[in-house]
Amino acid sequence: QAQLGESGGGLVQPGDSLRISCTSSARTPGVYTMAWFRQAPRKEREFVAGINWNGHATNYADSVKGRFTISRDSGKNTMYLQMNSLKLEDTAVYYCAARLDYRTTIFTAPGDYVEWGQGTQVTVSS
Numbered sequence: 650q651a652q653l654g655e656s657g658g659g660l661v662q663p664g665d666s667l668r669i670s671c672t673s674s675a676r677t678p679g680v681y682t683m684a685w686f687r688q689a690p691r692k693e694r695e696f697v698a699g700i701n702w703n704g705h706a707t708n709y710a711d712s713v714k715g716r717f718t719i720s721r722d723s724g725k726n727t728m729y730l731q732m733n734s735l736k737l738e739d740t741a742v743y744y745c746a747a748r749l750d751y752r753t754t755i756f757t758a759p760g761d762y763v764e765w766g767q768g769t770q771v772t773v774s775s
Contacts (some may be wrong), residue, residue, distance in 0.1 A: 652673065653671055653745050653766035654671065654674070654766055654767070655694055655766045655767065656745065656769060658771060659770075660772045661771075661772070661775070662771055663773055663775055664718060664734060665773070666734075666735065668730065669732070669743055669771065670727055670729050670730075671683065671729075671730075671745030672725070672727045672756065679680060680701060680702040680750065680756075681702055681750065682699060682701050682747070682755060683745060684698065684746045684747075684755065685697040685699070685740075685746075686745075687741035687744065688738065688741055688742050688744070689740060689742075694730075697713055697730070697773050698717055698719040700755070702750065706753035707755065708755035709721055712738075716733050717730060717731065717733070718730070728745060730743070735773045737774070738773075739773050740771060740773045741771060741774050742768040743768060743770075744766055744767075745769060746759070746766070746767055747763075747764040748761060748763055760770040769775075
């Protein structure tokens with residue numbers, strides 16, 4: 650079971666960059682697909698980006714393609730989301746999620762993931 654913790658959120662201005670991190674403290678090594686979701690006030694949780702267990706496959710929501718980059722450092726059990734050219738509509742609580750999976754398919758529904766972090770707030774405001 651992976652225990653996930655996010656960090657790196659904050660308040661930035663439109664056009665700024667920010668990198669958020671998710672660290673897994675899984676007791677036993679596992680093969681996990683990991684993903685970032687976000688939830689804005691009064692909106693449903695939505696998929697942002699995902700990466701398979703070895704980093705060879707990624708998937709992005711259309712709204713963030715070309716601006717966000719997901720990556721992972723398996724040696725550090727850490728996943729990152731580099732967010733560039735941030736927009737007001739990127740404001741949300743960002744959650745990391747994981748599922749035990751050795752395939753390259755990146756699932757995009759929240760119900761496909763069983764492990765979740767507590768979230769980190771990203772606020773884009775002028």
